[in-house]
Amino acid sequence: MSEELDRRQFLKGSAMLAGLAIAPGMLLYDLAHGRSLNEPASSAVRWGMLIDTNQCESGCDDCVKACNKENGLPGGTRPTDEQWMRKVELKDMRTGKATSLPMMCQHCEEPPCVDVCPTGASFKRADGIVLVDRHLCIGCRYCMMACPYKARSFVHEPLHDQKPDVPRGKGTVESCTLCVQRIDRGENTTACAEACSKAGHKAILFGNLNDPNSEISKRIKTVASTQIRADLGLNPGLHYEGL
Amino acid sequence: MKRIQAIFLALVLLASGAAFADVTVPHLDIGKGGHCVNDPKFMKLNHGDLLKHQRTITVHQGVRGRYSLEKCVNCHASRVNNSVLGTDRNFCQGCHVYAAVKIDCFECHSSRPETVSETLTEVAK
Numbered sequence: 001m002s003e004e005l006d007r008r009q010f011l012k013g014s015a016m017l018a019g020l021a022i023a024p025g026m027l028l029y030d031l032a033h034g035r036s037l038n039e040p041a042s043s044a045v046r047w048g049m050l051i052d053t054n055q056c057e058s059g060c061d062d063c064v065k066a067c068n069k070e071n072g073l074p075g076g077t078r079p080t081d082e083q084w085m086r087k088v089e090l091k092d093m094r095t096g097k098a099t100s101l102p103m104m105c106q107h108c109e110e111p112p113c114v115d116v117c118p119t120g121a122s123f124k125r126a127d128g129i130v131l132v133d134r135h136l137c138i139g140c141r142y143c144m145m146a147c148p149y150k151a152r153s154f155v156h157e158p159l160h161d162q163k164p165d166v167p168r169g170k171g172t173v174e175s176c177t178l179c180v181q182r183i184d185r186g187e188n189t190t191a192c193a194e195a196c197s198k199a200g201h202k203a204i205l206f207g208n209l210n211d212p213n214s215e216i217s218k219r220i221k222t223v224a225s226t227q228i229r230a231d232l233g234l235n236p237g238l239h240y241e242g243l
Numbered sequence: 244m245k246r247i248q249a250i251f252l253a254l255v256l257l258a259s260g261a262a263f264a265d266v267t268v269p270h271l272d273i274g275k276g277g278h279c280v281n282d283p284k285f286m287k288l289n290h291g292d293l294l295k296h297q298r299t300i301t302v303h304q305g306v307r308g309r310y311s312l313e314k315c316v317n318c319h320a321s322r323v324n325n326s327v328l329g330t331d332r333n334f335c336q337g338c339h340v341y342a343a344v345k346i347d348c349f350e351c352h353s354s355r356p357e358t359v360s361e362t363l364t365e366v367a368k
Contacts, residue, residue, distance in 0.1 A: 037306070037307045038307075038308055039306065041304055133302045135302070161353070162351065163353065164313045165313065165357075167352045169350045184305050
């Protein structure tokens, strides 16, 4: 009797496994939860954002504060202070329409900062995130000059008490990493997007542009969005709605 | 004559033994310690290469693998000052001062484990 039960349970279990497996060695579970810690970032994914400027409230800088907290940035606004993210307020002088939006690294598909880097420190990861390898960065700041979005900062002063998962140091260039430490942990959100939802605006939608079933892909398909300086043909990963 | 030779040999041996005893090896505060990712003898010789190899894979491919400076710090930060630096007994600084090899890891990387330092600051508040 017990033997029979075991056999039945075994069959049940294997049927469930077969249901999860869509190909040998590939489980549905993996697709749902992203890659494991030992798996390299893959070009099957392209991380991006859709920012709805209609929802973005003028004067609110919760996203910037969250970014500073997540990455251990001082949050100063002097010209020499590091700033990965900033709020921009625009006004159309003819109609008087005011627009507020967050501005940061646009994570281009063809990043000019990577083109100009003499050491290979500025690079684009397989999943579309544009990063600086600060082991290789010599602080020449060519990338800062090349970036049409003024997204990068240079660290001028020696730093102390950096966050353990966000190493930063004097003499190197840095910018928004799309919270790469969170992505590598398998979290599907960035600090700014999280803070924006928390504030009730839900203006920042983060997700995988390559997955046709992701929320961001579905929304980009249905609403009018634009990329900033789309004329440059860099195909940024950040899309703006309502501009 | 043989006897004198034997005494001389014994003296040389004694002197060399004393010389070894005089060498001040660093007495390290290994912090929490515990089971390391590799044999400690292997790590003593190869940790630099392992970290250098891993850093490229981590930064460029996003693989947060077996070897990580953050994990070293998590286990080996001193319980006295919650860091791998600070005094010549601290885990990283102690050995590197002894070997006269400069470490620049901690100009960018944190020398403190995050969780403990956070609780410490909470206590301080």
